[in-house]
Amino acid sequence: MDFIDEIVIKVKGGRGGDGCVSFRREKYVAKGGPDGGDGGNGGSVILKVDNNISTLFDLKHKKMYKAESGKQGRGKKMHGRNGKDIIINVPKGTLVIDYETGRIIGDLKENEEIFIAAKGGRGGWGNSHFATPSKRTPDYARQGTAGEEKTLKLELKLLADVGLVGLPNAGKSTLLSKVSAARPKISDYPFTTIVPNLGIVKYYDYKSFVIADIPGLIKGAHLGKGLGDRFLRHIERTKILVIMLSSQSADILSEYNVLMKELKEFGHGLDEKPKICVITKGDLIEGPSVLPDRIDGLEPLIISSVTGRGIKELIREIGVKLFEGENG
Ligand SMILES: Nc1nc2c(ncn2[C@@H]2O[C@H](COP(=O)(O)OP(=O)(O)OP(=O)(O)O)[C@@H](O)[C@H]2O)c(=O)[nH]1
Ligand SMILES: [Mg+2]
CATH class of the missing domain: 3.40.50.300 (P-loop containing nucleotide triphosphate hydrolases)
Structure with a gap:
């Protein structure tokens, strides 16, 4: 049996999508009101307990887990799609340790318990959020933020009575x-x-x-x-x-x-x-x-x-x- 009880992985949340700069198209108006949609959120990397597995073996061959980025916002106030999460199945009894500090940041004890290992970045606001009475046609939007990035040591300590x-x-x-x-x-x-x-x-x-x-x-x-x-x-x-x-x-x-x-x-x-x-x-x-x-x-x-x-x-x-x- 392939029993592995210690492993180091890198996890990175997806980047948030950028907000969009766009203006309504209206007849006879050069620049309609702003209608740039927000960027989607980046996906997160999530650890999830699966009672059917009893080892960290399946994680042995992949060292880097990067979730999908959020998509850019679009005109007509359309949201960009959120990036997909990555779910990593781990056995019950997995300890999550921040590799840099050595601190235990998670202890997964129940079936289906989840732990957000690296949160995705936030989507940026589109320019439709920034209109004010004095500036009706803002030509800027916010960029999405970067996803979290961590190196984790996963350590399995079986739970038995x-x-x-x-x-x-x-x-x-x-x-x-x-x-x-x-x-x-x-x-x-x-x-x-x-x-x-x-x-x-x-x-x-x-x-x-x-x-x-x-x-x-x-x-x-x-x-x-x-x-x-x-x-x-x-x-x-x-x-x-x-x-x-x-x-x-x-x-x-x-x-x-x-x-x-x-x-x-x-x-x-x-x-x-x-x-x-x-x-x-x-x-x-x-x-x-x-x-x-x-x-x-x-x-x-x-x-x-x-x-x-x-x-x-x-x-x-x-x-x-x-x-x-x-x-x-
Ligand atoms: N007669 C007799 N033999 C036993 C008994 N319990 C275990 N054995 C025998 O002792 C030997 C070792 O048994 P295991 O259960 O493999 O021993 P273990 O402590 O798990 O050994 P390791 O896995 O090497 O640490 C085997 O040949 C068993 O059949 C018992 O109650 N009576
Ligand atoms: Mg034995």
Whole structure:
């Protein structure tokens, strides 16, 4: 899948059309009253959220978006046509950043939400606006103004309620496929997941939540090891994290510490989010258990995506954390 979550584009609104200088043609009158129409407005460049897309990939091949200019006004007070807008479809969760200042100027969170990236210029007034008792035949009109022009960085930060965090092979994608309709790639080798996947989990009472499955983290991810921390931005906006530790790990506690260190190094409060600790592959546990009964003060939940053990409890625990305190 072609997942792109950062892109720089230039946007430019169309120029406003110039106002027209024209005079009514009347018999026996050299110059009739002014009848120059206004120029049309320039088109704008508009970003619009489309829930059907999940990446900025489609924007990769075009760097400059220039909307159409407004047409000139004409005689008989005819308006020039407005320039057409350009609509750029973006995924939900797109942040709009002014490239020059680094400031966030837009955060697109809802389907069909729009953001005017570069407003078109205004059409100029035709000379019909400028007649006064002392100057009945003005021979000037206003020019259209230039459209806005900006360089924008678009950054996708997925919107999910829950983030799955774990080492490669911990069983993150398998869990996602078990609890949602998402069908991420699953395999017995590390770094099967190379881009984030989202899945919607139905909770009772018509409620639902979104889980984000991201590539596995390894020690030194913040230094660029593995896929690095490149995808951690996609769990920045989640409300809780599910920390997934394999029952087959030689040392579950130190694995947990590795994950926490990477989250902390990444910053943005990731290590401070409410957590649920999960031990995966519960079906593979043999003999007397040597699993830790506390991880960072939390009681781990043992699950198995194969037998279904602990899955309902996990969803329940997530739901309680997410919807706790809500009415209904
Ligand atoms: N026995 C057993 N195997 C599991 C379970 N969950 C996942 N697996 C297996 O573990 C392997 C890794 O699973 P994935 O879901 O791809 O792991 P991941 O955490 O998404 O891995 P990355 O995408 O590489 O980070 C696959 O072979 C799965 O079939 C489980 O509950 N029980
Ligand atoms: Mg995976």
